[in-house]
Amino acid sequence: MIQHDVLIVGSGIAGMRCALEIKRQQPTADVALVTKLYPTRAPSVIEREGIAAALGNVRFDETGALVPSRGDRTFDSPAQHAADTLKYAEGLADPAAVQLLCEQAPKAVYELEHMGTPFSRTAEGRIAQRAGWGHTQPRVAYAADRTGHAITHTLYGELIRFGIKVYPEWYVLSLAHSANRAQGVVALDIRSGETVAFQAKATVLATGSYGRIFGRTNDTQSSTGDGLALAYRAGLPLQDVELVQFHPLGLYSTGFVISERILLDGAHLLNGKRERVLKRYAKELELAPLAVISAAIEHAIAAGDGAGEHKDHVWLDVRHLPANHLREHYPHLLEYAADYLGINPLEQLVPVLPTAAATLGGIPTNLDGAVLDAQQQPVAGLYAVGACASNGVNGANLLPGNALLSAVVFGRRTGAAIAAQLKAAPAHGDFPADALQQALAEVEALLHQQGDMRAGAVRERLLATMSAACGPLRQSELLTQHLGSLHELRAEFNRIALDDKGHVYNAELVEALELSRMLDWGEAIIAGALAREESRGVHSRSEYAAPSTAQHTLTTRQTDGTPQVSHVAAPDMPAVQA
Template sequence: MQIHKYDTVIVGAGGAGMRAAIEATKRSRTAVLTKLYPTRSHTGAAQGGMAAALANVEEDNWEWHTFDTVKGGDYLVDQDAAEILAKEAIDSVLDLEKMGLPFNRTPDGTIDQRRFGGHTRNHGEAAVRRSCYAADRTGHMILQTLYQNCVKEGVEFFNEFYVLDLLLTGAPGGRRRSAGVVAYELATGELHIFRAKAVIFASGGNGKFYKVTSNAHTLTGDGQAAAWRRGLPLEDMEFFQFHPTGIWKMGILLTEGARGEGGILRNKDGERFMEKYAPTIKDLAPRDMVSRSIYTEIREGRGCGPDADHVYLDLTHLPPEQLDAKLPDITEFARTYLGIEPYTDPIPIQPTAHYAMGGIPTTVRGEVLADNTEVVEGLYAAGEVACVSVHGANRLGTNSLLDINVFGRRAGIAAAEYASATPDFAELPETPGTFVTETLTRLRDSEGGERVADIRRELQETMDKNAMVFRTEQTLKEALEDIGALRRRYRNVSVQDKGRRFNTDLLEAFELGNLLELAEVLVVSALARKESRGGHYREDYPNRDDVNFMRHTMAYREVDADGNESIRLDYKPVTQTRYQPMERKY
């Protein structure tokens, strides 16, 4: 087992991790650990754009952006954080341009902007052009640009180093400090301890517990699960976003920018059904509303296809030149995976599990919270793994590429400044590798006979069926029961690859453990939230209940003296500044 020492260690090399790394490397000795290669991160799959009130093409300002973010999040957003997000958005976009990002341009040569769901002029009057974009590959350009600048700054990467554990001093409930992380080197199977004064988790989402998802195979909640196992809370995990336009059955993302460019959703009768649900901004309503509307159409028998199980994204009225210039990638996806020509035929779509609004709770400086008020010294998180909370109950499109840049930068600066001001490293636990060694040995040596793929498939099936766009007490209880049974079976899971080199069989087994634990947190949090808000819709409680539920869920893992695990739920107040909750209409 090798031991390394760095001032700052960043876990994950997507947008948030690399944005943090650019800042941290300038200020402290920094290492970035990623289970992939940096340019493989899922930031690269983001398409439509990054919101900022540049006002390059029409009147706009950050206050309108703040309001849209708060309203889009169904008032569960912490308003101080949303204000920072919207204000710093402008410099964030300009910083990326200066780093070389090739944005699309206006005729004047400034950054071009387009419409996106839920972004409006003057508090909801009409859709506004706020999304800064590079065709439909904005995430790809952000990921490439940040990696290029990491190369420029000489950021030190440890590629294919999989962080499996977080090391903390102290015990849950007491004062805690980060001591480092334990990483598994894929190439050799060797364990590495990275001691660090500051650790930043930027390890992305956890959508792989759903079957139809836009998430990469590798989005297995590794950071959330590591924090969870060490007794840190997870905030608002019941809020998961279903993006309205995933390729039917496959879940591959087709950007909301397609509707920003004028695309229309239609049911089997050719009806533009969003006119009924959001008369003002129609197809550009926030994602939670559009996804519910699609499933309402399907449930009421107006779905398309032989099984009436999807609707159409219609781009056929848009000029082919516009599709080629503004939406080249998604039109190619339709051709490659469906054999459909979007110039002439509508594209079959269905909502796809897309984004975790919840995650590891942080302050606006990226500091991880150990409870409602106390921070864990030296521990930070940013991006999808974190919950600041700028997305509340439903994230607006283009606010996640923004989030990773604004809060990635903030976390990078705060972590490196903390590391520089802190003379000593925290003591390592006596046997820092114990959890990882024991877990991997158990998985490798087990002859239980349960297969990873079977358990994962069943987990995804129950989550799709019971904890997706529409939920009830009954479906959630069913999911909880299923997950409990799957967790018991998981104890007997075994792998076929017993080797040390690139043992992805073993790591998939570990990842499944993460997904099972996090799915349970989602379902338990969702059961307790007896209201409907944003992405969490309870058919048995169809209204928002501000009296009882205008508060963040804080879930904790508890283990009793006999080693039995349970989930305890607590709540945290929402920070409200300018905006009083109103009915959410579009």
């Protein structure tokens, strides 16, 4: 058995920031990260847009142009940032959480800069900021169009500076808990095939988003919601997992997001007849809310107005925009179009359609990152940070730049809370005797399972089912039907046989383990979507046009494996200040 004071599952920005804060506050603490990737390969690196904070380095002038503001906060403030965030969250965010997020934002971003993050700069040498969809001031700080990559590599450097131990390419199989306390995890060393128990006084889930369960997504192939599965299988609830942000500008064939800023800059969306898609759906045309644009594209395709051979997408038209502007501000668009479609957006139309861009729900936590059980009580020794956690900042929609921000702010805050706990913490608890055996049994059973199905085929059907059931537009009938499909898929999973029976780097085994977990908590998404009888933010139900009472869904796994959804009232919004 391997022992550490703190074990962090996941090595993205939230996990690394948390580890770093524990080490800063408690240098003697023994902190380790266990990840199925390598830290520099964490899905955080694909976050292009930036990190939001009211730094006041630039502001809009009367004409809407960006002008230097030199850190003057008269035009922007954390309060304004919080107001924008709450407005965008459509009544489901926790005002206290949002206030904390926005107040801590400037300090969190400055700290990243002090660590050496290569942020782009204004002409005055300050951190560059740009406009973001839904932000009233230009407050999205960025490092070219690879902000997540820049922060990830900086934090990775800090891990090395502090000598924080990393276990790369280990897949965490289960949470160990006894005496109402998390005691660590059991994990599979992908490289050797060995299954090992890790004991810790504090266990942190930092496993990122779960968008890989959808067929068309911006997320990585690794974003399989493993942390959600760990909590869900341990009997803990998942909160608001049905809330998934769909982005209208997903690149055809890959689902990669093209920044929505390009719509603010005047890009057009055209249907198969080369007409503006939104003319029929929104008077603001391409400046309508993103959820409206996504829905309009889905409607247009359903109505047979799609473009291309299969009428299965629409066109993004940027040909009328200045080439230099596109090269400077949207290098990812030109790169994606050339690499994945072999086209040049300066001269050709780019095929796009809605894609799953961000997952808003997760493991419920309080503002110190402590995981909450079904009775809203903290589970001793268990924390969750980053995109896998649901602490009230997201609400029913997510502003650009707030995802990276909450990973950094709450990673840091949770790290501080753990460091304080460690000072008072006793020795390691009792690691449950059967945890290792149970995890080992799961792996061996899967390796030797006989059957006539391929794991890959079941996965393809799962992704298709989730996309069909829980896309931008949701209907009761389809949701109920696909809840049934998921039951069938679970039965099919018991008929799969792996080709690879080996132990060394058995990637097929790891993908099958991910799949078995997605089949579990995927059901929580559909059940949550069915129970959320309203349209609010990113969640759009055809039968319910308006928002109902603001409440969170909490989905728990019952003993027979089926999900049970309950509702919790969302904290009240503060009275709107005049």
